[in-house]
Amino acid sequence: MTTRHRTTGGLSETGGHPAAWQGPEIDLTPQRSRVGEKIIRAGLMGSALLSVVVTAGIVLSLLTPLISFFSNVGVGEFLFGTEWTAAFGDKFTWDDKSWGVLPLVVATFMVTAIALVVAVPLGLGAAIYLSEYASERARKVLKPVLELLAGIPTVVYGFLALTIITPILGAFFEFNSIYTALSPGIVMGFMIVPTIASLSEDAMSAVPLALRQGSYALGANRMKTTLRVVFPAALSGIVAAIVLGISRAVGETMIVTIAAGSKAHLTFDPREGAQTMTGFIAQIASGDAPQGSPVYYSLFAVGALLFVITLVINMISIRLVRKYRQAY
């Protein structure tokens, strides 16, 4: 063991233990007030709290009209009834209408499912291409273009569905009106492709290069490397991307309002028109729904259900993301 000697202060080692400090005294108490830090901290906490408060506010504002609605309509009737005639009959009577929300729910999920059938393969294909195959130059051009697609107003997509896609599909399918679930579903799929592609691409690009190299060094080609190493490693982000796509599809309003029609009826046939939950809300909220009328209250019931569904989807998403998360 070497012993170091210093002329001023310093440690002198004796028997392996440093001797007591003999140099000048030092002061470790705060030298400056930390007001700035406290303000920043408070500000950040405020923003975190605000989002909680807003969520709580939404729940509360739904609550009163909800109570009015469910004092007239049974929860079971609402959730499991297969007929929805809220907009029919006398505006101020409850009894002449059917309040089964299932037709709206089924239509919502049918359109969402059609959208996913389009968006998941296209979105993941685009993501795989951008992340694994495209040259740096191609990626630099394509990714912003793709993200631009996400910025197109949904009303444009709605008209695209009604005026272009529906007639084209009409050449192949027998439609009995200009309103169908198929056409807005497909267009909605195109609408969420950028969401799924962009987020999945981020997740795949974040997979360390070392994993790809390890795979190539074992004789895997690009496709196998992508499908067996990169894709599973990015699964958490890809799942999150798809779930976000689902949330957007479930909540999408304009496209279905324009192209799916306003006929609420229980059907599993995508060739028929079918009103979704959002479609119903848009129709009633933009039409004449006198405050205090049954159909006015039903808006809140459908809105609350939509809220719960989105919440559940997001909770499932968080679960899945945790389950598949990899720490590299």
Next chain:
Amino acid sequence: MKEQTPVTRAEHTSVTPTDDKPTDEPAAAHVRLDAPSSTLRPVDGAPDGVIELRDLEVFYGDFRAVKDVTMGFGSKEITALIGPSGCGKSTVLRCLNRMNDLVPGARVQGRVAYHGVDIYEPEVDVIEVRRRIGMVFQKPNPFPKSIFDNVAYGPRVTGMKTDNMDEVVERALRGAALWDEVKDKLKQNAFGLSGGQQQRLCIARAIATSPEVILMDEPCSALDPIATAKIEDLMVELAATYTIIIVTHNMQQAARVSQRTGFFTAEADDMGHRTGRLVEFATTEHIFGNPTDSRTEAYITGRFG
């Protein structure tokens, strides 16, 4: 197609700059392929050249990273590549199984012959090359899969015909001295292993495809001394079956495990371009005992780099 002359190589190859830039070497000392020194003793099992490099030159875009590399790697030998950072050791190593293909802008000139076949010829299947010439990287890079699936990955993706994958995996894990530590948790994620275990898993993964050559780029630099010692022992064991080429910054490691050592360095030319080159290639004993080139001596004695 380039001429097929085999690389002539003697026990000692000293490659000194062939251009006319001033060096501290005598001007006449161009490429010498004969052993100039009587202090050299032949090594048992002199290399029969599983891989031979001739005038290898590698560019990254316009930048010439290495040039004038002519050397051969002996069968079932460990060859160490040493030299200061940035002299192109990894670059040369990556040429040997065409991992440079993955680097945009990388270009390889000269000849890289594996059993006499130039692996950069267009008809060569890169997948076949990599299956026979495996690679272990500096940082352990197991896949986010189970231990079993990591080892089975190579045989699966290369479509190796195996009757029993369990056997293949066990043999590879035993070969990498990892079997006893993991045999009860083959289904667990490989990320749960320690760094040293992960690196041995990567070695197991590499040997599962039954390669002939294993390239290792600083395989111990992320490991502690105990794990390093284990990998070194393993390398010596593996050399009974495989040809191993290792890049290392650890001089003792090169001296301990290798039979042959190539010393690289990069010196700036008049234009200020730094191009790596092979300075001296000889038996490890010679390089560490009595190097011919003054730059080698300066490096191994720690006066350089």
